[in-house]
Amino acid sequence: MSKKIYVRSFFIVAIIVMVSSFYSLPYYVSKPGIAKELHPIIEVKNGTEEKGSFMLxxxxxxxxxxxxxxxxxxxxxxxxxPVNAIRSKDETDKEYNIRQLQLMSSSKTAAIEVAYKNAGLPFKYEYKGVYVLNVIPNMPAENKLDAADRVFEMDGKPIQSSDDFLELIKEKKAGEHVALTYERENKVKNVDLTLKAFPSDNKKVGVGIVLVDDKKILVDPEVKIQTSNIGGPSAGFMFSLEIYNQLVKEDLTKGYKIAGTGTITSDGTVGRIGGIEQKIVAADRAGADIFLAPNENGAKDSNYVAAVKTAKEIDSKMKIVPINQFDEAIQYLEDLKMKNK
Structure with a gap:
């Protein structure tokens, strides 16, 4: 083979490899990420210091x-x-990303509520309207409203929550008009929509949007959580522990690197997440001593069971601890002995 043919063949193969790398298959790949200390990204005003660390x-x-x-x-x-296991039906890339960021925002709010409630400190909510998470195809809002729009008025009446929106809608019938006032990219806009019955339930009418409350939790002392573009709800439980630890006098880390995962609800329930195996690998690589895993009330296929199995497979020295509720985690940490130096 001549040098010219060899070089030409090399470039052809290189181009094929490069082009094919940009072709997406109908799948998502999940792999181990990172274990990140929370103290640098969560700040409670005048909060206490830690000898160890909580890690998402x-x-x-x-x-x-x-x-x-x-x-x-x-x-x-x-x-x-498969794509349909990650994204909702008809959900666009933009809607998926916004949903993930909104889930993160909601998890932060729930984490603050749980931490302050358990620390015996007051909190209250300020409602400012509703965010559009998804727009349903072939419904009135299609091509009129978009994911991340903040709707705050209907027919001149203020909307503070999704309950307000639904209360106003249920008084109307298919074919009637509603005037919505919304904010998009810091600009206030208006749109007139004709109500239509939902394909899945023709007894209900609407404009075809999935909503979530735009609300802010008000607390004293103030808490700031910097999460950049991290999305999803799975850090909620660890957020709540870090916030609580900065609010109380006793340092619950006691010198340990404590990783974990799990959603959190306002009543303190720690919920199941995806990718527990990859998160065990990430925590082990970061040198975590303890990993707090959702126990799901002892379910046979719980995150905790999978976490224990993965820890054994990688020969990790981490202690895997099953957790159902926030107060269980607090009790475990309060009983924990100080780490030997």
């Missing part, structure tokens, strides 16, 4: 191309998920 754990998630698909197929701690 993440997974790296992205659309699969042919190469990442093949790597995931042969990697023990990478997972493949």
């Amino acid at each position: 754990t993440t997974v790296r998630m992205g659309k699969a191309n042919i190469y990442s698909y093949l790597i995931a197929k042969w990697s023990k701690f990478q997972e493949l998920y």
